[in-house]
Amino acid sequence: MAEPVKDWTTDYDIFSREYIKDPFPIWDDIRGKCPVAHTDRWGGSFMPTRYEDLFDIAKNIQTYSSRNVLVADVMPAPDQERPELTEDEQELVQQYNVGAPPITSDPPVHTWARKLLLPPFSVTSVARYEQETRELCNELIDAVIKNGRADGAVDYAQQIPPRVIASMLGIPKEMTATFTEWVRGFLELGLTDPELREQSARSIFEFMIGQVQQRKENPGDDLISYLLKAEVDGAPVPEPHVVGTCFLLLVAGIDTTWSSIGSAIWHLAQHPEHRKQLIEEPALIDNAVEELLRAYSPVTMARYVAEDTEYKGCPISEGSKVLMNFPAANRDPQVFEHPDEVILDREKNPHIAFGVGIHRCAGSNLARMEMKVSIQEWLKRIPDYRLEDPDAVTWAGGQVRGPRKMGVVFPS
Amino acid sequence: MTVKKVTVDSEKCQGHNRCYAMAPGMFKVDEYGYATPRGEGTLAGQKDIELAQRAVENCPERAIEIIEVED
Numbered sequence: 001m002a003e004p005v006k007d008w009t010t011d012y013d014i015f016s017r018e019y020i021k022d023p024f025p026i027w028d029d030i031r032g033k034c035p036v037a038h039t040d041r042w043g044g045s046f047m048p049t050r051y052e053d054l055f056d057i058a059k060n061i062q063t064y065s066s067r068n069v070l071v072a073d074v075m076p077a078p079d080q081e082r083p084e085l086t087e088d089e090q091e092l093v094q095q096y097n098v099g100a101p102p103i104t105s106d107p108p109v110h111t112w113a114r115k116l117l118l119p120p121f122s123v124t125s126v127a128r129y130e131q132e133t134r135e136l137c138n139e140l141i142d143a144v145i146k147n148g149r150a151d152g153a154v155d156y157a158q159q160i161p162p163r164v165i166a167s168m169l170g171i172p173k174e175m176t177a178t179f180t181e182w183v184r185g186f187l188e189l190g191l192t193d194p195e196l197r198e199q200s201a202r203s204i205f206e207f208m209i210g211q212v213q214q215r216k217e218n219p220g221d222d223l224i225s226y227l228l229k230a231e232v233d234g235a236p237v238p239e240p241h242v243v244g245t246c247f248l249l250l251v252a253g254i255d256t257t258w259s260s261i262g263s264a265i266w267h268l269a270q271h272p273e274h275r276k277q278l279i280e281e282p283a284l285i286d287n288a289v290e291e292l293l294r295a296y297s298p299v300t301m302a303r304y305v306a307e308d309t310e311y312k313g314c315p316i317s318e319g320s321k322v323l324m325n326f327p328a329a330n331r332d333p334q335v336f337e338h339p340d341e342v343i344l345d346r347e348k349n350p351h352i353a354f355g356v357g358i359h360r361c362a363g364s365n366l367a368r369m370e371m372k373v374s375i376q377e378w379l380k381r382i383p384d385y386r387l388e389d390p391d392a393v394t395w396a397g398g399q400v401r402g403p404r405k406m407g408v409v410f411p412s
Numbered sequence: 413m414t415v416k417k418v419t420v421d422s423e424k425c426q427g428h429n430r431c432y433a434m435a436p437g438m439f440k441v442d443e444y445g446y447a448t449p450r451g452e453g454t455l456a457g458q459k460d461i462e463l464a465q466r467a468v469e470n471c472p473e474r475a476i477e478i479i480e481v482e483d
Contacts, residue, residue: 115444118443119444122443122445123432123441290430349469350472350474352472354472356426358426360427364429
Protein backbone atom coordinates (compact mmCIF):
# COMPACT_ATOMS: atom_id res chain seq x y z
CA MET A 1 0.00 0.00 0.00
CA ALA A 2 1.47 3.34 -1.00
CA GLU A 3 1.81 6.19 1.50
CA PRO A 4 -1.29 8.39 1.49
CA VAL A 5 -0.86 11.74 -0.22
CA LYS A 6 -0.63 14.74 2.12
CA ASP A 7 0.18 17.45 -0.39
CA TRP A 8 -1.09 17.00 -3.92
CA THR A 9 1.10 19.78 -5.33
CA THR A 10 4.37 18.11 -4.33
CA ASP A 11 3.47 14.44 -4.01
CA TYR A 12 0.51 13.57 -6.23
CA ASP A 13 -0.34 9.98 -6.99
CA ILE A 14 -2.43 9.52 -10.13
CA PHE A 15 -2.87 5.83 -9.41
CA SER A 16 -4.23 6.29 -5.90
CA ARG A 17 -7.77 5.21 -5.21
CA GLU A 18 -8.74 8.72 -4.20
CA TYR A 19 -7.46 10.26 -7.43
CA ILE A 20 -9.05 7.64 -9.65
CA LYS A 21 -12.45 7.85 -7.99
CA ASP A 22 -12.78 11.59 -7.62
CA PRO A 23 -9.95 13.65 -9.12
CA PHE A 24 -11.97 16.86 -9.47
CA PRO A 25 -11.36 18.40 -6.02
CA ILE A 26 -7.70 17.42 -6.30
CA TRP A 27 -7.37 19.30 -9.58
CA ASP A 28 -9.09 22.33 -8.04
CA ASP A 29 -6.64 22.20 -5.16
CA ILE A 30 -3.57 22.04 -7.42
CA ARG A 31 -4.94 24.58 -9.90
CA GLY A 32 -5.47 27.07 -7.11
CA LYS A 33 -1.97 26.69 -5.73
CA CYS A 34 0.57 26.38 -8.54
CA PRO A 35 0.97 26.11 -12.31
CA VAL A 36 2.89 22.82 -12.20
CA ALA A 37 2.63 20.12 -9.54
CA HIS A 38 5.39 17.60 -9.01
CA THR A 39 5.75 14.09 -7.66
CA ASP A 40 8.52 11.57 -7.15
CA ARG A 41 6.06 8.70 -7.38
CA TRP A 42 5.95 6.32 -10.35
CA GLY A 43 9.28 7.43 -11.74
CA GLY A 44 8.60 11.12 -11.08
CA SER A 45 6.72 13.68 -13.15
CA PHE A 46 5.42 17.23 -13.41
CA MET A 47 1.74 18.06 -13.93
CA PRO A 48 0.04 21.25 -15.10
CA THR A 49 -3.71 21.54 -14.40
CA ARG A 50 -4.66 24.99 -15.73
CA TYR A 51 -6.03 25.38 -19.24
CA GLU A 52 -3.54 28.09 -20.26
CA ASP A 53 -0.61 25.99 -19.14
CA LEU A 54 -1.77 22.82 -20.89
CA PHE A 55 -2.29 24.91 -24.02
CA ASP A 56 1.21 26.45 -23.86
CA ILE A 57 3.00 23.21 -23.11
CA ALA A 58 1.15 21.22 -25.78
CA LYS A 59 2.15 23.84 -28.35
CA ASN A 60 5.82 23.82 -27.38
CA ILE A 61 6.77 20.62 -29.18
CA GLN A 62 10.46 21.54 -29.23
CA THR A 63 10.83 21.31 -25.48
CA TYR A 64 8.02 18.88 -24.76
CA SER A 65 8.57 15.94 -27.06
CA SER A 66 6.11 13.13 -27.71
CA ARG A 67 8.72 10.40 -27.91
CA ASN A 68 7.23 8.96 -24.75
CA VAL A 69 3.57 9.61 -24.05
CA LEU A 70 2.85 7.10 -21.30
CA VAL A 71 2.17 8.50 -17.85
CA ALA A 72 4.24 5.90 -16.00
CA ASP A 73 7.47 4.22 -17.03
CA VAL A 74 7.63 0.60 -16.21
CA MET A 75 9.05 -0.77 -19.42
CA PRO A 76 12.69 -0.65 -20.39
CA ALA A 77 13.50 2.05 -22.93
CA PRO A 78 13.38 0.67 -26.47
CA ASP A 79 17.11 1.10 -26.98
CA GLN A 80 18.07 -0.62 -23.75
CA GLU A 81 19.86 -3.98 -24.03
CA ARG A 82 17.59 -6.95 -23.58
CA PRO A 83 19.76 -10.00 -22.78
CA GLU A 84 16.72 -12.13 -21.97
CA LEU A 85 15.53 -12.10 -25.57
CA THR A 86 16.63 -14.59 -28.22
CA GLU A 87 18.60 -13.25 -31.15
CA ASP A 88 15.55 -13.39 -33.41
CA GLU A 89 13.50 -11.50 -30.90
CA GLN A 90 16.20 -8.88 -30.48
CA GLU A 91 16.26 -8.35 -34.20
CA LEU A 92 12.51 -8.00 -34.26
CA VAL A 93 12.60 -5.46 -31.44
CA GLN A 94 15.25 -3.49 -33.34
CA GLN A 95 13.31 -3.56 -36.56
CA TYR A 96 10.02 -2.65 -34.93
CA ASN A 97 11.48 -0.01 -32.68
CA VAL A 98 9.19 2.58 -34.24
CA GLY A 99 6.88 3.29 -31.33
CA ALA A 100 3.29 4.01 -32.24
CA PRO A 101 3.47 6.69 -34.93
CA PRO A 102 2.33 9.43 -35.12
CA ILE A 103 1.36 9.72 -31.44
CA THR A 104 4.93 8.97 -30.35
CA SER A 105 6.56 10.98 -33.14
CA ASP A 106 7.89 14.48 -33.36
CA PRO A 107 8.24 16.33 -36.67
CA PRO A 108 9.43 15.59 -39.31
CA VAL A 109 8.17 11.97 -39.07
CA HIS A 110 5.03 13.15 -37.31
CA THR A 111 4.07 15.38 -40.22
CA TRP A 112 3.81 12.69 -42.88
CA ALA A 113 2.68 9.96 -40.47
CA ARG A 114 -0.25 12.09 -39.39
CA LYS A 115 -1.15 13.13 -42.91
CA LEU A 116 -1.34 9.47 -43.75
CA LEU A 117 -3.74 8.73 -40.93
CA LEU A 118 -6.13 11.68 -41.01
CA PRO A 119 -8.14 10.97 -44.21
CA PRO A 120 -9.48 7.57 -43.04
CA PHE A 121 -10.63 9.30 -39.85
CA SER A 122 -12.27 12.34 -41.43
CA VAL A 123 -15.91 13.15 -40.66
CA THR A 124 -17.02 11.68 -44.00
CA SER A 125 -14.86 8.56 -43.68
CA VAL A 126 -16.10 7.64 -40.22
CA ALA A 127 -19.71 8.21 -41.30
CA ARG A 128 -19.36 4.95 -43.26
CA TYR A 129 -19.32 3.09 -39.95
CA GLU A 130 -22.27 4.85 -38.38
CA GLN A 131 -24.98 2.42 -39.47
CA GLU A 132 -23.10 -0.67 -38.33
CA THR A 133 -22.32 1.04 -35.01
CA ARG A 134 -26.03 1.67 -34.56
CA GLU A 135 -26.81 -1.97 -35.28
CA LEU A 136 -24.10 -3.09 -32.88
CA CYS A 137 -25.50 -0.90 -30.09
CA ASN A 138 -28.92 -2.41 -30.62
CA GLU A 139 -27.57 -5.95 -30.54
CA LEU A 140 -25.88 -5.21 -27.25
CA ILE A 141 -29.07 -3.74 -25.83
CA ASP A 142 -31.11 -6.71 -27.14
CA ALA A 143 -28.94 -8.99 -25.03
CA VAL A 144 -29.73 -7.23 -21.75
CA ILE A 145 -33.00 -5.38 -22.10
CA LYS A 146 -35.21 -8.19 -20.80
CA ASN A 147 -33.11 -8.56 -17.65
CA GLY A 148 -33.98 -5.18 -16.24
CA ARG A 149 -30.34 -4.73 -15.37
CA ALA A 150 -27.04 -4.48 -17.17
CA ASP A 151 -23.47 -3.45 -16.64
CA GLY A 152 -23.30 -0.22 -18.60
CA ALA A 153 -19.51 -0.52 -18.82
CA VAL A 154 -18.94 -4.24 -19.42
CA ASP A 155 -22.05 -5.10 -21.43
CA TYR A 156 -22.26 -1.90 -23.43
CA ALA A 157 -19.53 0.79 -23.46
CA GLN A 158 -16.63 -1.69 -23.56
CA GLN A 159 -18.11 -3.64 -26.44
CA ILE A 160 -18.48 -0.81 -28.93
CA PRO A 161 -15.05 0.67 -29.77
CA PRO A 162 -13.15 -2.63 -30.18
CA ARG A 163 -15.70 -3.88 -32.69
CA VAL A 164 -15.73 -0.67 -34.67
CA ILE A 165 -11.95 -0.54 -34.89
CA ALA A 166 -11.85 -4.26 -35.77
CA SER A 167 -14.24 -3.51 -38.59
CA MET A 168 -12.05 -0.64 -39.82
CA LEU A 169 -8.93 -2.79 -39.69
CA GLY A 170 -10.68 -5.73 -41.37
CA ILE A 171 -10.14 -7.99 -38.37
CA PRO A 172 -12.74 -10.56 -37.27
CA LYS A 173 -15.03 -9.20 -34.56
CA GLU A 174 -14.53 -12.40 -32.58
CA MET A 175 -11.19 -10.87 -31.60
CA THR A 176 -12.98 -8.19 -29.56
CA ALA A 177 -12.56 -9.81 -26.16
CA THR A 178 -8.89 -10.51 -26.82
CA PHE A 179 -8.29 -6.93 -27.95
CA THR A 180 -9.93 -5.64 -24.83
CA GLU A 181 -7.75 -7.83 -22.67
CA TRP A 182 -4.56 -6.77 -24.45
CA VAL A 183 -5.36 -3.08 -24.38
CA ARG A 184 -6.27 -3.13 -20.70
CA GLY A 185 -3.12 -5.12 -20.07
CA PHE A 186 -1.06 -2.47 -21.80
CA LEU A 187 -2.71 0.79 -20.84
CA GLU A 188 -4.64 0.19 -17.66
CA LEU A 189 -3.54 -2.71 -15.50
CA GLY A 190 -0.12 -2.77 -17.16
CA LEU A 191 0.81 0.78 -16.20
CA THR A 192 1.75 -0.45 -12.77
CA ASP A 193 2.61 -4.03 -13.77
CA PRO A 194 5.64 -4.18 -16.08
CA GLU A 195 5.37 -7.86 -16.95
CA LEU A 196 1.75 -7.70 -17.95
CA ARG A 197 2.41 -4.56 -19.94
CA GLU A 198 5.27 -6.06 -21.88
CA GLN A 199 3.36 -9.25 -22.54
CA SER A 200 0.32 -7.30 -23.76
CA ALA A 201 2.40 -5.06 -26.02
CA ARG A 202 4.10 -8.10 -27.48
CA SER A 203 0.79 -9.86 -28.15
CA ILE A 204 -0.55 -6.81 -29.98
CA PHE A 205 2.62 -6.40 -32.05
CA GLU A 206 2.78 -10.06 -32.99
CA PHE A 207 -0.87 -10.06 -33.95
CA MET A 208 -0.48 -6.92 -36.06
CA ILE A 209 2.65 -8.25 -37.79
CA GLY A 210 0.58 -11.28 -38.79
CA GLN A 211 -2.29 -9.11 -40.01
CA VAL A 212 0.07 -7.00 -42.11
CA GLN A 213 1.51 -10.13 -43.75
CA GLN A 214 -1.99 -11.35 -44.53
CA ARG A 215 -3.02 -8.03 -46.09
CA LYS A 216 0.07 -8.02 -48.26
CA GLU A 217 -1.08 -11.29 -49.74
CA ASN A 218 -4.79 -10.48 -49.74
CA PRO A 219 -5.40 -6.74 -49.74
CA GLY A 220 -8.92 -5.62 -48.91
CA ASP A 221 -10.99 -2.53 -48.33
CA ASP A 222 -9.62 -1.93 -44.86
CA LEU A 223 -7.28 0.43 -43.05
CA ILE A 224 -4.29 -1.93 -42.94
CA SER A 225 -4.46 -2.40 -46.72
CA TYR A 226 -4.82 1.37 -47.12
CA LEU A 227 -1.66 1.97 -45.08
CA LEU A 228 0.25 -0.66 -47.05
CA LYS A 229 -0.80 0.91 -50.36
CA ALA A 230 0.01 4.45 -49.25
CA GLU A 231 3.16 6.18 -50.43
CA VAL A 232 5.26 8.86 -48.83
CA ASP A 233 7.50 10.82 -51.20
CA GLY A 234 7.00 8.17 -53.87
CA ALA A 235 8.02 5.22 -51.65
CA PRO A 236 5.79 2.81 -49.76
CA VAL A 237 5.40 3.34 -46.04
CA PRO A 238 7.93 1.12 -44.23
CA GLU A 239 6.24 -1.99 -42.91
CA PRO A 240 7.33 -1.53 -39.29
CA HIS A 241 5.70 1.89 -39.43
CA VAL A 242 2.43 0.33 -40.59
CA VAL A 243 2.63 -2.16 -37.73
CA GLY A 244 3.34 0.66 -35.25
CA THR A 245 0.38 2.64 -36.51
CA CYS A 246 -1.91 -0.41 -36.25
CA PHE A 247 -0.68 -0.86 -32.69
CA LEU A 248 -1.63 2.75 -32.01
CA LEU A 249 -5.08 2.37 -33.56
CA LEU A 250 -5.84 -0.53 -31.30
CA VAL A 251 -4.39 0.93 -28.13
CA ALA A 252 -5.64 4.47 -28.58
CA GLY A 253 -9.01 3.68 -30.10
CA ILE A 254 -10.39 1.28 -27.56
CA ASP A 255 -10.44 2.14 -23.90
CA THR A 256 -10.35 5.89 -24.50
CA THR A 257 -13.67 5.84 -26.32
CA TRP A 258 -15.27 3.19 -24.16
CA SER A 259 -14.35 5.32 -21.14
CA SER A 260 -16.13 8.29 -22.67
CA ILE A 261 -19.19 6.25 -23.54
CA GLY A 262 -19.19 4.75 -20.05
CA SER A 263 -18.90 8.14 -18.37
CA ALA A 264 -21.77 9.45 -20.49
CA ILE A 265 -24.00 6.51 -19.51
CA TRP A 266 -22.94 7.01 -15.87
CA HIS A 267 -23.76 10.71 -15.96
CA LEU A 268 -27.13 10.24 -17.63
CA ALA A 269 -28.05 7.49 -15.15
CA GLN A 270 -27.97 10.13 -12.43
CA HIS A 271 -29.50 13.01 -14.38
CA PRO A 272 -33.06 12.28 -15.53
CA GLU A 273 -33.39 15.95 -16.51
CA HIS A 274 -30.55 15.53 -19.03
CA ARG A 275 -32.06 12.34 -20.42
CA LYS A 276 -35.34 14.19 -20.86
CA GLN A 277 -33.57 17.10 -22.52
CA LEU A 278 -31.85 14.82 -25.02
CA ILE A 279 -35.00 12.88 -25.78
CA GLU A 280 -37.06 16.05 -26.29
CA GLU A 281 -34.38 17.90 -28.24
CA PRO A 282 -32.56 15.31 -30.36
CA ALA A 283 -30.64 18.07 -32.18
CA LEU A 284 -28.80 18.78 -28.95
CA ILE A 285 -26.80 15.57 -29.20
CA ASP A 286 -23.67 16.99 -30.85
CA ASN A 287 -23.36 19.72 -28.25
CA ALA A 288 -24.08 17.22 -25.49
CA VAL A 289 -21.28 14.96 -26.70
CA GLU A 290 -18.83 17.88 -26.56
CA GLU A 291 -19.98 18.80 -23.07
CA LEU A 292 -19.66 15.23 -21.80
CA LEU A 293 -16.22 15.08 -23.39
CA ARG A 294 -15.30 18.23 -21.52
CA ALA A 295 -16.66 17.24 -18.13
CA TYR A 296 -15.40 13.64 -18.26
CA SER A 297 -12.35 13.86 -20.48
CA PRO A 298 -10.79 10.45 -20.27
CA VAL A 299 -7.23 10.94 -21.46
CA THR A 300 -4.09 12.21 -19.75
CA MET A 301 -1.06 12.02 -22.02
CA ALA A 302 2.58 12.62 -21.22
CA ARG A 303 5.46 14.50 -22.76
CA TYR A 304 9.18 13.90 -22.54
CA VAL A 305 11.23 16.99 -21.69
CA ALA A 306 13.85 17.20 -24.43
CA GLU A 307 15.98 19.99 -22.92
CA ASP A 308 16.46 21.67 -19.55
CA THR A 309 13.77 24.25 -19.21
CA GLU A 310 11.77 26.37 -16.82
CA TYR A 311 8.03 26.76 -16.82
CA LYS A 312 6.60 29.74 -14.92
CA GLY A 313 9.43 29.61 -12.45
CA CYS A 314 9.45 25.84 -12.13
CA PRO A 315 12.76 24.32 -13.28
CA ILE A 316 12.25 21.12 -15.29
CA SER A 317 15.26 19.11 -16.31
CA GLU A 318 15.84 17.19 -19.52
CA GLY A 319 14.46 13.67 -19.39
CA SER A 320 11.60 14.59 -17.05
CA LYS A 321 8.06 13.58 -17.74
CA VAL A 322 5.19 16.06 -17.91
CA LEU A 323 1.67 14.74 -17.50
CA MET A 324 -0.68 16.49 -19.89
CA ASN A 325 -3.72 16.73 -17.67
CA PHE A 326 -6.22 17.76 -20.35
CA PRO A 327 -9.12 16.59 -18.15
CA ALA A 328 -8.16 19.10 -15.42
CA ALA A 329 -7.78 21.90 -17.98
CA ASN A 330 -11.34 21.24 -19.10
CA ARG A 331 -12.63 22.06 -15.63
CA ASP A 332 -10.67 25.28 -15.27
CA PRO A 333 -13.02 28.04 -14.03
CA GLN A 334 -10.89 30.63 -15.86
CA VAL A 335 -12.16 29.25 -19.16
CA PHE A 336 -15.40 27.44 -18.40
CA GLU A 337 -18.31 28.95 -16.48
CA HIS A 338 -19.56 26.58 -13.79
CA PRO A 339 -16.96 24.03 -14.84
CA ASP A 340 -18.24 21.27 -12.56
CA GLU A 341 -21.73 21.48 -13.96
CA VAL A 342 -22.75 19.56 -17.04
CA ILE A 343 -24.61 22.02 -19.26
CA LEU A 344 -25.67 20.12 -22.37
CA ASP A 345 -26.26 23.28 -24.38
CA ARG A 346 -23.12 25.08 -23.19
CA GLU A 347 -22.27 27.71 -25.78
CA LYS A 348 -18.60 28.36 -25.08
CA ASN A 349 -16.75 25.08 -24.94
CA PRO A 350 -13.23 25.09 -26.40
CA HIS A 351 -12.40 21.86 -24.56
CA ILE A 352 -9.15 20.06 -25.19
CA ALA A 353 -10.29 16.51 -24.43
CA PHE A 354 -8.63 15.47 -27.70
CA GLY A 355 -5.52 17.46 -26.91
CA VAL A 356 -4.44 20.63 -28.63
CA GLY A 357 -1.73 21.37 -31.17
CA ILE A 358 -0.18 18.97 -33.66
CA HIS A 359 -1.09 15.85 -31.68
CA ARG A 360 -4.83 16.51 -31.71
CA CYS A 361 -6.39 13.04 -31.46
CA ALA A 362 -6.53 11.61 -34.97
CA GLY A 363 -9.53 9.49 -34.04
CA SER A 364 -11.61 12.33 -32.61
CA ASN A 365 -14.28 12.14 -35.31
CA LEU A 366 -14.63 8.40 -34.81
CA ALA A 367 -14.87 8.82 -31.04
CA ARG A 368 -17.57 11.47 -31.43
CA MET A 369 -19.56 9.31 -33.81
CA GLU A 370 -19.38 6.34 -31.44
CA MET A 371 -20.40 8.47 -28.46
CA LYS A 372 -23.29 10.05 -30.29
CA VAL A 373 -24.66 6.80 -31.64
CA SER A 374 -24.23 4.87 -28.40
CA ILE A 375 -26.01 7.56 -26.35
CA GLN A 376 -28.81 7.90 -28.91
CA GLU A 377 -29.50 4.18 -29.18
CA TRP A 378 -29.29 3.64 -25.43
CA LEU A 379 -31.79 6.41 -24.72
CA LYS A 380 -34.12 5.18 -27.46
CA ARG A 381 -34.34 1.75 -25.89
CA ILE A 382 -33.63 2.52 -22.22
CA PRO A 383 -34.87 6.06 -21.61
CA ASP A 384 -35.42 5.45 -17.91
CA TYR A 385 -32.62 3.91 -15.84
CA ARG A 386 -30.47 4.49 -12.79
CA LEU A 387 -27.32 3.22 -11.15
CA GLU A 388 -27.95 0.01 -9.25
CA ASP A 389 -25.60 1.08 -6.47
CA PRO A 390 -23.64 4.30 -7.02
CA ASP A 391 -20.97 3.23 -4.52
CA ALA A 392 -20.36 -0.05 -6.31
CA VAL A 393 -19.24 1.64 -9.55
CA THR A 394 -15.52 1.09 -10.11
CA TRP A 395 -13.28 3.39 -12.11
CA ALA A 396 -10.02 3.08 -13.97
CA GLY A 397 -7.72 6.06 -14.03
CA GLY A 398 -4.19 7.26 -14.43
CA GLN A 399 -3.81 7.50 -18.18
CA VAL A 400 -7.42 6.85 -19.15
CA ARG A 401 -10.34 7.49 -16.81
CA GLY A 402 -13.73 5.84 -17.06
CA PRO A 403 -16.10 3.44 -15.29
CA ARG A 404 -15.17 -0.24 -15.43
CA LYS A 405 -18.06 -1.78 -13.51
CA MET A 406 -21.35 0.04 -13.54
CA GLY A 407 -24.55 -1.84 -12.74
CA VAL A 408 -27.65 -0.06 -14.01
CA VAL A 409 -31.31 -1.02 -13.54
CA PHE A 410 -34.33 -0.15 -15.64
CA PRO A 411 -37.94 -1.27 -16.05
CA SER A 412 -37.84 -4.52 -18.06
CA MET B 413 -18.15 50.91 -45.51
CA THR B 414 -16.62 48.01 -43.69
CA VAL B 415 -17.69 44.38 -43.77
CA LYS B 416 -17.08 41.64 -41.28
CA LYS B 417 -15.33 38.49 -42.34
CA VAL B 418 -14.45 35.25 -40.63
CA THR B 419 -10.94 33.89 -41.10
CA VAL B 420 -9.14 30.66 -40.22
CA ASP B 421 -5.43 30.72 -39.50
CA SER B 422 -4.22 27.64 -41.35
CA GLU B 423 -1.03 27.55 -39.26
CA LYS B 424 -3.08 27.17 -36.10
CA CYS B 425 -5.94 24.94 -37.32
CA GLN B 426 -5.42 21.29 -36.32
CA GLY B 427 -8.61 19.89 -37.76
CA HIS B 428 -10.77 19.57 -34.67
CA ASN B 429 -13.84 20.14 -36.87
CA ARG B 430 -15.56 22.17 -34.17
CA CYS B 431 -16.30 25.18 -36.39
CA TYR B 432 -17.64 22.89 -39.07
CA ALA B 433 -20.10 21.43 -36.55
CA MET B 434 -20.91 24.68 -34.74
CA ALA B 435 -21.54 26.91 -37.72
CA PRO B 436 -22.95 24.68 -40.43
CA GLY B 437 -22.39 26.03 -43.89
CA MET B 438 -19.90 28.68 -42.85
CA PHE B 439 -16.77 26.52 -43.11
CA LYS B 440 -15.54 23.69 -45.24
CA VAL B 441 -13.00 21.09 -44.14
CA ASP B 442 -10.61 19.09 -46.28
CA GLU B 443 -9.83 15.38 -45.91
CA TYR B 444 -7.40 16.17 -43.07
CA GLY B 445 -10.01 18.16 -41.19
CA TYR B 446 -8.39 21.54 -41.85
CA ALA B 447 -10.99 24.27 -42.12
CA THR B 448 -11.39 27.28 -44.38
CA PRO B 449 -14.28 29.71 -44.61
CA ARG B 450 -16.67 29.04 -47.46
CA GLY B 451 -16.38 31.63 -50.18
CA GLU B 452 -14.92 34.91 -48.98
CA GLY B 453 -15.97 34.36 -45.38
CA THR B 454 -18.13 37.47 -45.51
CA LEU B 455 -20.64 37.67 -42.67
CA ALA B 456 -23.92 38.84 -44.13
CA GLY B 457 -25.88 39.78 -41.04
CA GLN B 458 -26.30 39.46 -37.30
CA LYS B 459 -27.11 35.74 -37.53
CA ASP B 460 -23.90 35.06 -39.42
CA ILE B 461 -21.89 37.09 -36.93
CA GLU B 462 -23.35 35.13 -34.02
CA LEU B 463 -22.57 31.83 -35.70
CA ALA B 464 -19.04 32.94 -36.44
CA GLN B 465 -18.71 34.06 -32.84
CA ARG B 466 -19.63 30.58 -31.67
CA ALA B 467 -17.01 29.09 -33.96
CA VAL B 468 -14.43 31.48 -32.47
CA GLU B 469 -15.40 30.54 -28.93
CA ASN B 470 -15.31 26.81 -29.52
CA CYS B 471 -12.09 26.51 -31.49
CA PRO B 472 -9.53 24.95 -29.15
CA GLU B 473 -6.65 26.19 -31.30
CA ARG B 474 -7.79 29.85 -31.32
CA ALA B 475 -7.48 29.75 -35.07
CA ILE B 476 -10.66 31.63 -35.97
CA GLU B 477 -11.09 35.39 -36.02
CA ILE B 478 -13.71 37.88 -37.05
CA ILE B 479 -12.10 40.79 -38.81
CA GLU B 480 -13.39 44.02 -40.26
CA VAL B 481 -12.25 45.01 -43.73
CA GLU B 482 -12.96 47.87 -46.08
CA ASP B 483 -15.61 46.90 -48.58
